Amino acid sequence: MRHSLFSIVRNAIGGNRGWPAQWREAAPKPEYDIVIVGAGGHGLATAYYLAREHGISNIAVLEKGWLGGGNTGRNTTIIRSNYLWEESQKLYEHALKLWETLSQELNYNVMYSPRGVMMLAHTVHDVQSAQRHIHANRLGGIDNEWITPEQAKAFCPLLNIEANIRYPILGAALQRRGGVARHDAVAWGYARGASALGVDIIQNCEVTGIDRAPSGEVTGVQTTRGAIRARRIGVVAAGHTSVLMAMAGVRMPLESYPLQALVSEPVKPIMSCVVMSNTVHAYMSQSDKGELVIGAGTDAYTSYSQTGALHISAHTLDAICELFPAVRRMRMLRNWGGIVDVTPDRSPIIGKTPVPGLYVNCGWGTGGFKATPGSGHVFAHTLATGAPHKFNAPFTLDRFRSGRLIDEAAAAAVAH
Numbered sequence: 001m002r003h004s005l006f007s008i009v010r011n012a013i014g015g016n017r018g019w020p021a022q023w024r025e026a027a028p029k030p031e032y033d034i035v036i037v038g039a040g041g042h043g044l045a046t047a048y049y050l051a052r053e054h055g056i057s058n059i060a061v062l063e064k065g066w067l068g069g070g071n072t073g074r075n076t077t078i079i080r081s082n083y084l085w086e087e088s089q090k091l092y093e094h095a096l097k098l099w100e101t102l103s104q105e106l107n108y109n110v111m112y113s114p115r116g117v118m119m120l121a122h123t124v125h126d127v128q129s130a131q132r133h134i135h136a137n138r139l140g141g142i143d144n145e146w147i148t149p150e151q152a153k154a155f156c157p158l159l160n161i162e163a164n165i166r167y168p169i170l171g172a173a174l175q176r177r178g179g180v181a182r183h184d185a186v187a188w189g190y191a192r193g194a195s196a197l198g199v200d201i202i203q204n205c206e207v208t209g210i211d212r213a214p215s216g217e218v219t220g221v222q223t224t225r226g227a228i229r230a231r232r233i234g235v236v237a238a239g240h241t242s243v244l245m246a247m248a249g250v251r252m253p254l255e256s257y258p259l260q261a262l263v264s265e266p267v268k269p270i271m272s273c274v275v276m277s278n279t280v281h282a283y284m285s286q287s288d289k290g291e292l293v294i295g296a297g298t299d300a301y302t303s304y305s306q307t308g309a310l311h312i313s314a315h316t317l318d319a320i321c322e323l324f325p326a327v328r329r330m331r332m333l334r335n336w337g338g339i340v341d342v343t344p345d346r347s348p349i350i351g352k353t354p355v356p357g358l359y360v361n362c363g364w365g366t367g368g369f370k371a372t373p374g375s376g377h378v379f380a381h382t383l384a385t386g387a388p389h390k391f392n393a394p395f396t397l398d399r400f401r402s403g404r405l406i407d408e409a410a411a412a413a414v415a416h
Protein backbone atom coordinates (compact mmCIF):
# COMPACT_ATOMS: atom_id res chain seq x y z
CA MET A 1 0.00 0.00 0.00
CA ARG A 2 1.38 3.41 -0.94
CA HIS A 3 -0.82 5.40 1.47
CA SER A 4 1.04 7.33 4.14
CA LEU A 5 -0.54 7.65 7.57
CA PHE A 6 -0.96 11.33 6.78
CA SER A 7 -2.91 10.69 3.57
CA ILE A 8 -5.12 8.08 5.27
CA VAL A 9 -6.06 10.57 8.00
CA ARG A 10 -6.56 13.38 5.48
CA ASN A 11 -8.84 11.27 3.29
CA ALA A 12 -10.78 10.03 6.31
CA ILE A 13 -11.60 13.57 7.37
CA GLY A 14 -13.02 14.50 4.00
CA GLY A 15 -10.46 14.31 1.26
CA ASN A 16 -8.05 17.01 0.33
CA ARG A 17 -10.07 20.14 0.85
CA GLY A 18 -7.69 23.05 0.94
CA TRP A 19 -4.54 20.94 0.45
CA PRO A 20 -2.61 22.64 -0.99
CA ALA A 21 -5.30 24.54 -2.89
CA GLN A 22 -8.18 23.83 -5.22
CA TRP A 23 -7.60 24.49 -8.90
CA ARG A 24 -6.72 28.01 -9.89
CA GLU A 25 -9.48 29.89 -11.76
CA ALA A 26 -7.46 31.45 -14.57
CA ALA A 27 -8.10 34.36 -16.99
CA PRO A 28 -7.40 33.41 -20.60
CA LYS A 29 -3.95 34.25 -21.96
CA PRO A 30 -3.81 35.39 -25.62
CA GLU A 31 -1.87 32.31 -26.75
CA TYR A 32 -1.33 28.68 -25.71
CA ASP A 33 0.52 25.66 -27.08
CA ILE A 34 -2.61 23.56 -26.64
CA VAL A 35 -6.24 24.46 -26.05
CA ILE A 36 -8.50 21.69 -24.78
CA VAL A 37 -12.21 22.25 -25.29
CA GLY A 38 -14.25 20.71 -22.46
CA ALA A 39 -13.44 20.46 -18.75
CA GLY A 40 -14.96 17.06 -18.15
CA GLY A 41 -12.91 14.21 -16.75
CA HIS A 42 -11.40 13.36 -20.14
CA GLY A 43 -10.32 16.92 -20.95
CA LEU A 44 -8.88 17.51 -17.50
CA ALA A 45 -7.10 14.15 -17.47
CA THR A 46 -5.61 14.99 -20.87
CA ALA A 47 -4.28 18.31 -19.53
CA TYR A 48 -2.90 16.61 -16.41
CA TYR A 49 -0.98 13.94 -18.35
CA LEU A 50 0.27 16.49 -20.91
CA ALA A 51 1.83 18.47 -18.08
CA ARG A 52 2.88 15.52 -15.95
CA GLU A 53 4.27 13.15 -18.58
CA HIS A 54 5.16 15.39 -21.50
CA GLY A 55 6.25 18.58 -19.75
CA ILE A 56 3.75 20.72 -21.71
CA SER A 57 1.93 23.09 -19.39
CA ASN A 58 1.16 26.11 -21.60
CA ILE A 59 -2.34 24.68 -21.89
CA ALA A 60 -5.84 26.08 -21.39
CA VAL A 61 -8.84 23.90 -20.68
CA LEU A 62 -11.91 25.86 -21.79
CA GLU A 63 -15.32 25.00 -20.34
CA LYS A 64 -18.61 26.56 -21.35
CA GLY A 65 -20.24 25.75 -18.02
CA TRP A 66 -18.61 24.59 -14.83
CA LEU A 67 -15.91 22.06 -14.30
CA GLY A 68 -17.27 18.49 -14.36
CA GLY A 69 -20.83 19.72 -15.03
CA GLY A 70 -21.22 17.60 -18.18
CA ASN A 71 -21.47 13.84 -18.29
CA THR A 72 -18.62 13.43 -15.84
CA GLY A 73 -20.81 14.77 -13.02
CA ARG A 74 -23.96 13.03 -14.30
CA ASN A 75 -22.96 9.43 -14.80
CA THR A 76 -23.49 6.28 -12.75
CA THR A 77 -19.74 5.62 -12.46
CA ILE A 78 -19.56 1.99 -13.50
CA ILE A 79 -15.99 0.92 -14.14
CA ARG A 80 -15.06 -2.33 -15.88
CA SER A 81 -12.84 -3.57 -18.70
CA ASN A 82 -14.57 -6.77 -19.85
CA TYR A 83 -15.26 -5.63 -23.43
CA LEU A 84 -15.40 -8.09 -26.30
CA TRP A 85 -12.83 -6.93 -28.82
CA GLU A 86 -9.10 -6.96 -28.20
CA GLU A 87 -8.72 -3.28 -29.10
CA SER A 88 -11.35 -2.27 -26.52
CA GLN A 89 -10.01 -4.63 -23.88
CA LYS A 90 -6.55 -3.08 -24.10
CA LEU A 91 -7.87 0.48 -23.91
CA TYR A 92 -10.29 -0.10 -21.02
CA GLU A 93 -7.84 -2.32 -19.13
CA HIS A 94 -5.23 0.44 -19.45
CA ALA A 95 -7.77 2.74 -17.79
CA LEU A 96 -8.68 0.20 -15.11
CA LYS A 97 -5.03 -0.19 -14.13
CA LEU A 98 -4.73 3.60 -13.80
CA TRP A 99 -7.89 3.67 -11.61
CA GLU A 100 -6.21 1.30 -9.17
CA THR A 101 -3.63 3.90 -8.15
CA LEU A 102 -5.37 7.13 -9.17
CA SER A 103 -6.05 8.40 -5.63
CA GLN A 104 -2.37 8.07 -4.81
CA GLU A 105 -1.28 9.54 -8.16
CA LEU A 106 -3.46 12.65 -7.70
CA ASN A 107 -3.17 12.68 -3.91
CA TYR A 108 -6.95 13.06 -4.00
CA ASN A 109 -9.43 10.43 -2.94
CA VAL A 110 -11.43 9.48 -6.05
CA MET A 111 -13.08 6.72 -4.02
CA TYR A 112 -12.41 3.99 -6.57
CA SER A 113 -14.10 0.91 -5.18
CA PRO A 114 -13.54 -2.40 -6.99
CA ARG A 115 -16.66 -4.01 -5.55
CA GLY A 116 -17.45 -6.23 -8.55
CA VAL A 117 -19.69 -5.69 -11.58
CA MET A 118 -22.17 -8.46 -12.27
CA MET A 119 -23.94 -8.60 -15.67
CA LEU A 120 -27.08 -10.70 -15.60
CA ALA A 121 -28.19 -13.17 -18.29
CA HIS A 122 -31.95 -13.60 -18.72
CA THR A 123 -32.20 -15.59 -21.96
CA VAL A 124 -30.29 -18.35 -23.72
CA HIS A 125 -28.91 -15.70 -26.06
CA ASP A 126 -27.68 -13.68 -23.05
CA VAL A 127 -25.94 -16.75 -21.65
CA GLN A 128 -24.17 -17.44 -24.94
CA SER A 129 -23.18 -13.82 -25.37
CA ALA A 130 -21.88 -13.52 -21.79
CA GLN A 131 -19.87 -16.71 -22.12
CA ARG A 132 -18.41 -15.51 -25.42
CA HIS A 133 -17.30 -12.35 -23.61
CA ILE A 134 -15.79 -14.37 -20.77
CA HIS A 135 -13.76 -16.53 -23.17
CA ALA A 136 -12.61 -13.47 -25.13
CA ASN A 137 -11.64 -11.72 -21.90
CA ARG A 138 -9.66 -14.69 -20.64
CA LEU A 139 -7.74 -14.78 -23.92
CA GLY A 140 -6.99 -11.09 -23.38
CA GLY A 141 -5.84 -11.66 -19.78
CA ILE A 142 -8.85 -9.86 -18.32
CA ASP A 143 -10.76 -11.27 -15.36
CA ASN A 144 -14.38 -12.18 -16.02
CA GLU A 145 -16.12 -15.30 -14.74
CA TRP A 146 -19.41 -17.13 -15.20
CA ILE A 147 -21.51 -17.63 -12.06
CA THR A 148 -24.74 -19.53 -11.47
CA PRO A 149 -27.97 -17.88 -10.26
CA GLU A 150 -27.25 -19.18 -6.74
CA GLN A 151 -23.74 -17.71 -6.80
CA ALA A 152 -25.21 -14.44 -8.10
CA LYS A 153 -27.64 -14.41 -5.19
CA ALA A 154 -24.80 -15.09 -2.74
CA PHE A 155 -22.84 -12.16 -4.27
CA CYS A 156 -25.87 -9.86 -4.19
CA PRO A 157 -28.47 -11.04 -1.65
CA LEU A 158 -30.99 -8.39 -2.81
CA LEU A 159 -31.37 -10.16 -6.13
CA ASN A 160 -34.54 -12.15 -6.88
CA ILE A 161 -33.56 -15.41 -8.60
CA GLU A 162 -36.97 -17.12 -8.51
CA ALA A 163 -37.77 -18.91 -11.77
CA ASN A 164 -41.24 -17.42 -12.24
CA ILE A 165 -40.31 -13.72 -12.47
CA ARG A 166 -40.65 -11.57 -15.58
CA TYR A 167 -36.89 -11.52 -16.20
CA PRO A 168 -35.60 -14.86 -14.85
CA ILE A 169 -31.87 -14.97 -14.08
CA LEU A 170 -30.00 -17.80 -15.81
CA GLY A 171 -26.57 -16.80 -14.56
CA ALA A 172 -24.20 -13.84 -14.73
CA ALA A 173 -20.78 -12.66 -15.83
CA LEU A 174 -18.79 -11.19 -12.96
CA GLN A 175 -15.76 -8.93 -13.19
CA ARG A 176 -14.55 -8.68 -9.61
CA ARG A 177 -12.08 -5.84 -10.35
CA GLY A 178 -14.89 -3.72 -11.78
CA GLY A 179 -16.62 -1.21 -9.55
CA VAL A 180 -17.38 2.47 -9.09
CA ALA A 181 -15.66 5.77 -8.20
CA ARG A 182 -16.75 9.22 -7.09
CA HIS A 183 -17.43 11.04 -10.38
CA ASP A 184 -16.90 14.68 -9.41
CA ALA A 185 -13.84 13.85 -7.33
CA VAL A 186 -12.25 12.58 -10.53
CA ALA A 187 -12.82 15.95 -12.23
CA TRP A 188 -11.64 17.87 -9.17
CA GLY A 189 -8.60 15.65 -8.65
CA TYR A 190 -7.41 15.99 -12.24
CA ALA A 191 -8.21 19.73 -12.23
CA ARG A 192 -6.20 20.30 -9.08
CA GLY A 193 -3.32 18.20 -10.36
CA ALA A 194 -3.25 19.96 -13.76
CA SER A 195 -3.60 23.40 -12.18
CA ALA A 196 -0.70 22.72 -9.83
CA LEU A 197 1.42 21.89 -12.90
CA GLY A 198 0.60 25.26 -14.52
CA VAL A 199 -2.47 24.47 -16.67
CA ASP A 200 -5.09 27.25 -16.96
CA ILE A 201 -8.65 26.05 -16.34
CA ILE A 202 -11.18 28.58 -17.61
CA GLN A 203 -14.86 28.10 -16.81
CA ASN A 204 -17.83 29.99 -18.34
CA CYS A 205 -15.87 30.16 -21.58
CA GLU A 206 -17.77 28.68 -24.51
CA VAL A 207 -15.91 27.98 -27.72
CA THR A 208 -17.94 29.49 -30.56
CA GLY A 209 -15.54 29.16 -33.47
CA ILE A 210 -12.34 27.44 -34.60
CA ASP A 211 -9.90 29.63 -36.51
CA ARG A 212 -7.81 28.27 -39.37
CA ALA A 213 -4.98 29.72 -41.45
CA PRO A 214 -5.42 29.96 -45.26
CA SER A 215 -3.17 26.87 -45.46
CA GLY A 216 -5.72 24.94 -43.36
CA GLU A 217 -4.13 24.43 -39.97
CA VAL A 218 -5.80 25.63 -36.79
CA THR A 219 -4.64 28.91 -35.30
CA GLY A 220 -6.97 29.28 -32.31
CA VAL A 221 -10.52 29.51 -31.08
CA GLN A 222 -13.21 32.16 -30.73
CA THR A 223 -14.85 32.11 -27.32
CA THR A 224 -17.41 34.03 -25.30
CA ARG A 225 -14.39 35.52 -23.52
CA GLY A 226 -12.56 36.56 -26.67
CA ALA A 227 -10.18 35.02 -29.19
CA ILE A 228 -7.45 32.67 -27.96
CA ARG A 229 -4.58 31.59 -30.18
CA ALA A 230 -3.36 27.98 -30.05
CA ARG A 231 -1.02 25.76 -32.05
CA ARG A 232 -3.03 22.60 -31.30
CA ILE A 233 -6.64 22.10 -30.28
CA GLY A 234 -8.08 19.00 -28.59
CA VAL A 235 -11.87 18.76 -28.68
CA VAL A 236 -13.14 16.66 -25.72
CA ALA A 237 -16.73 17.88 -25.52
CA ALA A 238 -18.91 14.78 -25.15
CA GLY A 239 -22.37 15.17 -26.65
CA HIS A 240 -21.42 18.36 -28.52
CA THR A 241 -18.47 17.14 -30.55
CA SER A 242 -20.28 17.39 -33.90
CA VAL A 243 -21.17 21.03 -33.20
CA LEU A 244 -17.56 21.92 -32.42
CA MET A 245 -16.04 19.95 -35.27
CA ALA A 246 -18.45 21.59 -37.72
CA MET A 247 -16.81 24.90 -36.72
CA ALA A 248 -13.67 23.57 -38.43
CA GLY A 249 -15.58 22.05 -41.34
CA VAL A 250 -15.27 18.43 -40.17
CA ARG A 251 -18.36 16.19 -40.32
CA MET A 252 -18.39 13.53 -37.60
CA PRO A 253 -20.00 10.05 -37.60
CA LEU A 254 -21.81 10.82 -34.35
CA GLU A 255 -25.35 11.12 -33.01
CA SER A 256 -26.22 12.78 -29.69
CA TYR A 257 -28.78 11.20 -27.38
CA PRO A 258 -30.06 11.96 -23.88
CA LEU A 259 -29.15 9.29 -21.34
CA GLN A 260 -30.64 9.39 -17.88
CA ALA A 261 -30.14 8.10 -14.38
CA LEU A 262 -31.83 8.44 -11.01
CA VAL A 263 -31.12 7.95 -7.33
CA SER A 264 -33.29 6.83 -4.44
CA GLU A 265 -33.56 8.25 -0.98
CA PRO A 266 -30.48 7.23 1.06
CA VAL A 267 -30.64 4.05 3.13
CA LYS A 268 -28.19 1.99 5.18
CA PRO A 269 -25.83 -0.26 3.20
CA ILE A 270 -27.88 -2.94 1.42
CA MET A 271 -25.90 -3.54 -1.76
CA SER A 272 -22.16 -4.00 -1.98
CA CYS A 273 -21.71 -4.58 -5.72
CA VAL A 274 -22.91 -3.33 -9.11
CA VAL A 275 -25.61 -5.32 -10.92
CA MET A 276 -26.39 -4.69 -14.58
CA SER A 277 -28.99 -6.16 -16.86
CA ASN A 278 -28.31 -5.32 -20.48
CA THR A 279 -31.40 -7.11 -21.77
CA VAL A 280 -33.92 -5.19 -19.69
CA HIS A 281 -31.63 -2.20 -19.50
CA ALA A 282 -31.48 -1.47 -15.83
CA TYR A 283 -28.57 -1.40 -13.45
CA MET A 284 -28.04 -0.48 -9.84
CA SER A 285 -25.40 0.10 -7.18
CA GLN A 286 -25.36 1.94 -3.86
CA SER A 287 -23.39 5.13 -3.40
CA ASP A 288 -21.35 5.90 -0.31
CA LYS A 289 -24.10 8.36 0.66
CA GLY A 290 -26.55 5.44 0.75
CA GLU A 291 -28.56 6.32 -2.36
CA LEU A 292 -29.35 3.54 -4.81
CA VAL A 293 -27.88 4.69 -8.12
CA ILE A 294 -29.99 3.49 -11.01
CA GLY A 295 -29.13 3.84 -14.68
CA ALA A 296 -31.61 3.83 -17.52
CA GLY A 297 -31.27 3.65 -21.30
CA THR A 298 -30.84 6.28 -23.98
CA ASP A 299 -33.84 7.97 -25.57
CA ALA A 300 -34.88 6.62 -28.95
CA TYR A 301 -34.47 10.04 -30.59
CA THR A 302 -31.52 12.37 -30.97
CA SER A 303 -31.65 15.51 -28.83
CA TYR A 304 -29.52 17.98 -26.89
CA SER A 305 -31.94 18.07 -23.97
CA GLN A 306 -30.27 17.19 -20.66
CA THR A 307 -33.26 15.17 -19.55
CA GLY A 308 -34.67 11.90 -20.83
CA ALA A 309 -38.16 10.66 -21.73
CA LEU A 310 -40.13 9.56 -18.65
CA HIS A 311 -41.22 6.25 -20.14
CA ILE A 312 -37.55 5.21 -20.34
CA SER A 313 -36.98 5.63 -16.59
CA ALA A 314 -40.42 4.12 -15.84
CA HIS A 315 -39.40 0.98 -17.75
CA THR A 316 -36.10 0.87 -15.87
CA LEU A 317 -37.89 1.13 -12.52
CA ASP A 318 -40.26 -1.69 -13.55
CA ALA A 319 -37.24 -3.88 -14.19
CA ILE A 320 -35.47 -2.81 -10.99
CA CYS A 321 -38.56 -3.71 -8.91
CA GLU A 322 -38.70 -7.16 -10.55
CA LEU A 323 -35.02 -7.84 -9.99
CA PHE A 324 -34.83 -6.36 -6.48
CA PRO A 325 -38.33 -6.60 -4.92
CA ALA A 326 -37.02 -5.34 -1.58
CA VAL A 327 -36.59 -1.82 -3.01
CA ARG A 328 -40.12 -1.64 -4.47
CA ARG A 329 -41.41 0.84 -1.89
CA MET A 330 -38.43 3.20 -1.90
CA ARG A 331 -38.82 6.77 -3.10
CA MET A 332 -36.75 8.23 -5.89
CA LEU A 333 -34.93 11.38 -4.83
CA ARG A 334 -33.95 12.90 -8.18
CA ASN A 335 -33.36 12.08 -11.82
CA TRP A 336 -31.35 13.82 -14.53
CA GLY A 337 -29.91 13.36 -17.98
CA GLY A 338 -26.71 13.93 -19.92
CA ILE A 339 -25.96 14.05 -23.64
CA VAL A 340 -23.86 11.22 -24.96
CA ASP A 341 -22.38 11.08 -28.44
CA VAL A 342 -22.52 7.72 -30.08
CA THR A 343 -20.56 6.31 -33.03
CA PRO A 344 -21.97 3.65 -35.37
CA ASP A 345 -19.77 0.95 -33.77
CA ARG A 346 -20.20 2.26 -30.17
CA SER A 347 -16.44 2.70 -29.81
CA PRO A 348 -14.65 6.02 -29.28
CA ILE A 349 -12.69 8.14 -31.73
CA ILE A 350 -9.34 9.34 -30.35
CA GLY A 351 -6.82 11.01 -32.59
CA LYS A 352 -6.05 13.31 -35.49
CA THR A 353 -8.61 14.85 -37.80
CA PRO A 354 -8.19 15.93 -41.44
CA VAL A 355 -7.50 19.49 -40.16
CA PRO A 356 -3.82 19.96 -39.18
CA GLY A 357 -3.49 20.73 -35.47
CA LEU A 358 -7.06 19.65 -34.65
CA TYR A 359 -7.46 16.50 -32.54
CA VAL A 360 -10.61 14.87 -31.21
CA ASN A 361 -11.55 12.55 -28.37
CA CYS A 362 -15.23 11.60 -28.47
CA GLY A 363 -17.83 8.93 -29.14
CA TRP A 364 -17.62 7.30 -25.72
CA GLY A 365 -21.39 7.02 -25.76
CA THR A 366 -22.91 5.63 -22.60
CA GLY A 367 -19.65 4.23 -21.26
CA GLY A 368 -16.78 6.71 -21.12
CA PHE A 369 -16.49 7.42 -17.42
CA LYS A 370 -14.65 4.16 -16.82
CA ALA A 371 -12.14 5.17 -19.48
CA THR A 372 -11.36 8.62 -18.06
CA PRO A 373 -7.76 8.05 -16.87
CA GLY A 374 -6.82 5.88 -19.87
CA SER A 375 -8.50 8.21 -22.35
CA GLY A 376 -6.68 11.25 -20.95
CA HIS A 377 -3.41 9.37 -20.87
CA VAL A 378 -3.47 8.20 -24.50
CA PHE A 379 -4.92 11.48 -25.82
CA ALA A 380 -2.16 13.44 -24.09
CA HIS A 381 0.38 11.20 -25.81
CA THR A 382 -1.32 11.82 -29.17
CA LEU A 383 -1.46 15.59 -28.70
CA ALA A 384 2.12 15.78 -27.47
CA THR A 385 3.73 13.60 -30.11
CA GLY A 386 1.36 13.95 -33.06
CA ALA A 387 1.15 10.14 -33.20
CA PRO A 388 -1.25 7.74 -31.46
CA HIS A 389 -0.39 5.81 -28.33
CA LYS A 390 -0.48 2.07 -29.05
CA PHE A 391 -3.81 1.76 -27.21
CA ASN A 392 -5.67 4.39 -29.23
CA ALA A 393 -4.08 3.60 -32.60
CA PRO A 394 -7.11 1.52 -33.76
CA PHE A 395 -9.65 4.16 -32.65
CA THR A 396 -9.20 6.48 -35.64
CA LEU A 397 -11.76 8.64 -37.38
CA ASP A 398 -10.58 7.01 -40.58
CA ARG A 399 -12.06 3.62 -39.59
CA PHE A 400 -15.48 4.85 -40.72
CA ARG A 401 -14.03 5.31 -44.20
CA SER A 402 -11.99 2.10 -44.30
CA GLY A 403 -14.69 -0.02 -42.62
CA ARG A 404 -12.29 -1.37 -39.97
CA LEU A 405 -14.84 -0.96 -37.17
CA ILE A 406 -14.54 -2.07 -33.53
CA ASP A 407 -18.09 -3.18 -33.13
CA GLU A 408 -18.93 -3.16 -29.45
CA ALA A 409 -22.53 -2.30 -30.45
CA ALA A 410 -23.35 -5.70 -31.82
CA ALA A 411 -21.17 -7.25 -29.13
CA ALA A 412 -22.60 -5.64 -26.06
CA ALA A 413 -25.89 -3.91 -26.93
CA VAL A 414 -25.15 -1.61 -24.02
CA ALA A 415 -21.83 -0.15 -23.06
CA HIS A 416 -21.93 1.39 -19.60
Ligand SMILES: Cc1cc2nc3c(=O)[nH]c(=O)nc-3n(C[C@H](O)[C@H](O)[C@H](O)COP(=O)(O)OP(=O)(O)OC[C@H]3O[C@@H](n4cnc5c(N)ncnc54)[C@H](O)[C@@H]3O)c2cc1C
Pocket: 037, 038, 039, 040, 041, 042, 043, 062, 063, 064, 065, 066, 067, 068, 069, 070, 071, 072, 073, 074, 075, 076, 077, 078, 079, 205, 206, 207, 208, 236, 237, 238, 239, 240, 244, 259, 260, 261, 295, 336, 337, 338, 339, 340, 364, 365, 366, 367, 368, 369, 370, 371, 416
Ligand atom coordinates in the same frame (compact mmCIF):
# COMPACT_ATOMS: atom_id res chain seq x y z
C1 LIG B 1 -26.80 9.25 -17.11
C2 LIG B 1 -25.44 8.78 -17.56
C3 LIG B 1 -24.93 7.62 -17.02
C4 LIG B 1 -23.68 7.16 -17.43
N1 LIG B 1 -23.15 6.06 -16.81
C5 LIG B 1 -21.89 5.67 -17.09
C6 LIG B 1 -21.32 4.58 -16.37
O1 LIG B 1 -21.92 4.02 -15.46
N2 LIG B 1 -20.04 4.21 -16.69
C7 LIG B 1 -19.35 4.82 -17.69
O2 LIG B 1 -18.24 4.39 -17.96
N3 LIG B 1 -19.86 5.88 -18.37
C8 LIG B 1 -21.12 6.31 -18.10
N4 LIG B 1 -21.66 7.40 -18.76
C9 LIG B 1 -20.89 8.03 -19.84
C10 LIG B 1 -19.86 8.99 -19.27
O3 LIG B 1 -20.48 9.87 -18.36
C11 LIG B 1 -19.19 9.79 -20.37
O4 LIG B 1 -18.75 8.95 -21.41
C12 LIG B 1 -17.96 10.54 -19.83
O5 LIG B 1 -18.23 11.13 -18.60
C13 LIG B 1 -17.54 11.57 -20.83
O6 LIG B 1 -16.58 12.41 -20.21
P1 LIG B 1 -16.07 13.69 -20.93
O7 LIG B 1 -15.06 14.31 -20.07
O8 LIG B 1 -15.68 13.32 -22.33
O9 LIG B 1 -17.39 14.55 -21.12
P2 LIG B 1 -18.10 15.66 -20.21
O10 LIG B 1 -17.93 15.41 -18.76
O11 LIG B 1 -19.49 15.79 -20.74
O12 LIG B 1 -17.25 16.94 -20.56
C14 LIG B 1 -17.38 17.65 -21.80
C15 LIG B 1 -17.45 19.11 -21.45
O13 LIG B 1 -17.41 19.87 -22.67
C16 LIG B 1 -18.11 21.06 -22.41
N5 LIG B 1 -18.43 21.72 -23.68
C17 LIG B 1 -19.31 21.32 -24.64
N6 LIG B 1 -19.34 22.21 -25.64
C18 LIG B 1 -18.46 23.19 -25.32
C19 LIG B 1 -18.05 24.40 -25.96
N7 LIG B 1 -18.54 24.79 -27.15
N8 LIG B 1 -17.11 25.16 -25.34
C20 LIG B 1 -16.59 24.80 -24.14
N9 LIG B 1 -16.95 23.69 -23.50
C21 LIG B 1 -17.87 22.88 -24.09
C22 LIG B 1 -19.34 20.59 -21.65
O14 LIG B 1 -19.96 21.64 -20.92
C23 LIG B 1 -18.74 19.51 -20.74
O15 LIG B 1 -18.44 19.97 -19.44
C24 LIG B 1 -22.93 7.87 -18.40
C25 LIG B 1 -23.45 9.05 -18.96
C26 LIG B 1 -24.69 9.52 -18.52
C27 LIG B 1 -25.23 10.79 -19.10
